[in-house]
Amino acid sequence: MILVxxxxxxxxxxxxxxxxxxxxxxxxxxxDLPLETIKRLKPAGIILSGGPASVYEKNAPMPSKAVLxxxxxxxxxxxxxxYGMNVVTLAFGGEVVKGSHKEFGPAELRITRVDPLLAIxxxxxxxxxxxxDKVTKLGAGLExxxxxxxxxxxxxxxxxxxxxxxxxxxxxxxxxxxKEILRNFVLRVCKAEPNWTMEGFVETWVPRIRERVxxxxxxxxxxxxxxxxxxxxxxxxxxxxxxxxIFVDNGLLRKGEADxxxxxxxxxxxxxxxxxxxxxxxxxxxxxxxxxxKKRRAIGVTFIEVFEEEAKKLGDATFLAQxxxxxxxxxxxxxxxxxxxxxxxxxxGGLPERMKLELLEPLRELFKDEVRELGRVLDxxxxxxxxxxxxGPGLAIRxxxxxxxxxxxxxxxxxxxxxxxxxRADLYDTLWQAFAILLPVKTVGVMGDERTYDxxxxxxxxxxxxxxxxxxxxxxxxxxxxxxxxxxxxVRGVNRVVxxxxxxxxxxxxxx
Numbered sequence: 001m002i003l004v005x006x007x008x009x010x011x012x013x014x015x016x017x018x019x020x021x022x023x024x025x026x027x028x029x030x031x032d033l034p035l036e037t038i039k040r041l042k043p044a045g046i047i048l049s050g051g052p053a054s055v056y057e058k059n060a061p062m063p064s065k066a067v068l069x070x071x072x073x074x075x076x077x078x079x080x081x082x083y084g085m086n087v088v089t090l091a092f093g094g095e096v097v098k099g100s101h102k103e104f105g106p107a108e109l110r111i112t113r114v115d116p117l118l119a120i121x122x123x124x125x126x127x128x129x130x131x132x133d134k135v136t137k138l139g140a141g142l143e144x145x146x147x148x149x150x151x152x153x154x155x156x157x158x159x160x161x162x163x164x165x166x167x168x169x170x171x172x173x174x175x176x177x178x179k180e181i182l183r184n185f186v187l188r189v190c191k192a193e194p195n196w197t198m199e200g201f202v203e204t205w206v207p208r209i210r211e212r213v214x215x216x217x218x219x220x221x222x223x224x225x226x227x228x229x230x231x232x233x234x235x236x237x238x239x240x241x242x243x244x245x246i247f248v249d250n251g252l253l254r255k256g257e258a259d260x261x262x263x264x265x266x267x268x269x270x271x272x273x274x275x276x277x278x279x280x281x282x283x284x285x286x287x288x289x290x291x292x293x294k295k296r297r298a299i300g301v302t303f304i305e306v307f308e309e310e311a312k313k314l315g316d317a318t319f320l321a322q323x324x325x326x327x328x329x330x331x332x333x334x335x336x337x338x339x340x341x342x343x344x345x346x347x348x349g350g351l352p353e354r355m356k357l358e359l360l361e362p363l364r365e366l367f368k369d370e371v372r373e374l375g376r377v378l379d380x381x382x383x384x385x386x387x388x389x390x391x392g393p394g395l396a397i398r399x400x401x402x403x404x405x406x407x408x409x410x411x412x413x414x415x416x417x418x419x420x421x422x423x424r425a426d427l428y429d430t431l432w433q434a435f436a437i438l439l440p441v442k443t444v445g446v447m448g449d450e451r452t453y454d455x456x457x458x459x460x461x462x463x464x465x466x467x468x469x470x471x472x473x474x475x476x477x478x479x480x481x482x483x484x485x486x487x488x489x490x491v492r493g494v495n496r497v498v499x500x501x502x503x504x505x506x507x508x509x510x511x512x
Contacts, residue, residue: 001025001196002186003043005033007051007061007083010505013326014171015047015081017367017466018182023194027365035066045077045190048084050169054133055086055096062087074161077189079117082131085156085165092139092158103129106174107148115145115157116188117164120177127154127168127175135167162189172469198374202234205362209238216318218360219311220245221303222273224253224261225390227323230371231363232271233378235321244272244317246310248303251279252394252408255416268381278306286396286403292512295403299393308356320357324364325371367466388433389467397512401440406493411438413491414457418483422461425479432464434473436487437500437511445495447488454495457487461500462509470504 002019006012006028019026027041031048038046048071053060063071068091071078080088086096109127111118127148135153138144142165146155154167164185170178186192220232222245236243245265249258258275265271285298304320311317363371368389375385391397398415399407414436422434437458445452459480464470484497500507 001027001041001043002045002047002190002192003033003038003041004028004047004049005031005063005084006049007031007087008053009050009082009169011169011172011468012049013367014466014468015049015182016326017369017468018171018179019186020196020367020370021179022183022186023196024186024192025196031061031063033063033067035064035070038067038070043076044192045079045186046071047185048078048080048087050082050084050130053083054098055083055090056098056133071163074158074163077162077185078164079185079189080165081171082167082169085167086133086135088163088165089135089139089142092142094135094139094142095137096133097136098133103131103148103150105129107150107154107168109146109148109154109168111146111155113143113145117157117181117184118145118155119184119188120180122177125175125177127170127178128172129168131167135165164189173465198370198377201366201374202237202377205234206238209235209360209362212360213239213242213319216242217311217314217316218243218319218321219307219314219317219357220321221307221323222247222261222265222271223323223390223392224257224264224384225323226368226371226375226384226387227325227363229265229269229323229380229384230375230378231321231323231361232265233269233375233380234362235360236269236271237378241272243321244274244314246307247273247275248306249275249277249279250282250299250303250394251405252282252299252396252403254390254395254419255412264381264384274310276306276310278302281306282396283403283405288402290401292397295396295512296393299396303392304357311357318358319360321360321362323371324361326365326367369466386429388428388431391510397510398435399438400511407438410455410491410493411436411457414438414487414494417486417490418459418461421479421483421486424482425476427461427473427475427479430463431473432462432467432470433509434459434461436460439498443496447495452495454493456496456498457491457494458498458500458511459483460509460511462504464504464509467509470509472501472503475499 004015016026016028106126107129109125111123141158142156143159144153144156148154151167157164170181222228232245262275265273282302285302289295372385395411396403398411418436422428439456442453461473462470463473487497
């Protein structure tokens with residue numbers, strides 16, 4: 001396995017994802033992980049992530065002296081990325097200073113010395129920079145491998161130990177040969193074995209679940225999405241009929257979704273599914289709530305209340321299974337390194353402090369694409385595996401501002417049009433997500449020779465590989481025209497449609 005020490009970069013998880021794409025297992029741990037734990041993990045290589053701090057600042061995040069000694073030994077091999085590169089620089093007595101200006105965006109990397117790490121078949125490549133500090137002097141034993149216009153030491157290595165540093169971010173897709181550089185480090189430098197698969201994940205987790213659950217019962221919150229469905233399939237494989245799935249119709253679902261979900265799971269997957277109609281309860285708790293964080297927390301608390309009530313009826317339920325994924329965790333709470341919280345997810349940051357059911361989250365370290373692959377291994381129906389992500393808080397966070405039945409009707413009807421037109425244009429499988437958002441403004445319009453003052457719908461469509469970064473989809477004029485025309489003509493209360501052309505970052509995929 002490869003160990004990533006996290007110094008707080010918002011894209012640290014992408015390092016793990018790229019390495020797992022090579023079928024090599026990878027774990028992310030805090031930068032201050034004790035030496036004893038590292039030795040117990042026995043990593044084939046260690047990667048130091050980027051981060052928002054500067055190494056020369058007071059209280060800058062640093063590994064312990066014992067861990068720095070391990071890193072200086074080069075056993076196992078080490079790769080420092082951005083902030084991590086600066087940590088390596090200081091460890092060998094080099095100098096890092098605040099740059100005269102920040103370097104953010106694409107840069108040309110010019111390779112000046114032949115080395116296995118940068119064996120990409122060319123002497124130049126485009127990489128993604130995101131830093132404000134600069135290495136001005138290399139430490140003892142370090143030698144430059146590549147430069148850029150603003151980085152005289154854009155990549156370096158130790159002359160006789162497998163210790164490397166790169167100023168750029170090879171983990172992001174903007175670095176053209178980034179994945180190849182990580183492959184070189186993992187497979188050529190570390191000589192890690194590419195033997196980690198979703199089949200192996202099942203073999204590992206089925207006995208873990210059986211051991212942890214024992215003879216108790218597990219309640220699974222089933223939404224109909226990929227994550228909760230795959231969790232249910234995995235746990236069902238482990239404990240069979242001691243799994244009870246609870247599908248909560250929270251009144252925040254898409255058109256016809258509740259009936260479709262229940263029929264699919266009771267039929268195709270033969271799961272024990274209890275359907276609970278709690279729509280009025282959720283709307284009551286959301287009344288006059290405008291702040292998106294408060295919405296998410298209100299929904300999370302209400303979900304748990306419903307689950308606990310249903311679990312009581314079962315008598316022996318002890319665990320609550322959820323489809324929490326890696327991106328949910330990193331965007332909700334700073335659980336690894338000193339990263340910033342972006343938003344709370346209802347099944348992470350929205351949980352009440354005192355919860356009677358014990359959480360069971362076997363997918364917590366997986367990315368969405370890995371979950372889809374796992375679903376195929378578990379024979380989850382293809383229509384679920386291919387399904388676009390749908391947020392746990394549902395349409396509540398696609399109604400900007402207060403949530404009520406009328407606003408939900410508008411966004412639900414508009415979203416149905418978006419879904420139909422995306423499928424009609426055969427775009428569903430090429431888009432990460434496509435949906436409608438109800439904006440908290442009204443605008444003047446003219447319909448049927450009469451003046452109107454109605455709502456605005458925004459359409460959001462993005463392409464992505466993991467949800468951590470995303471680019472807005474360049475939908476054709478014809479597709480957008482059909483969506484706009486249909487929404488304005490078929491959805492009562494809407495007279496204007498706009499299209500969101502923001503990427504992530506700086507925007508998030510969802511508006512709230």
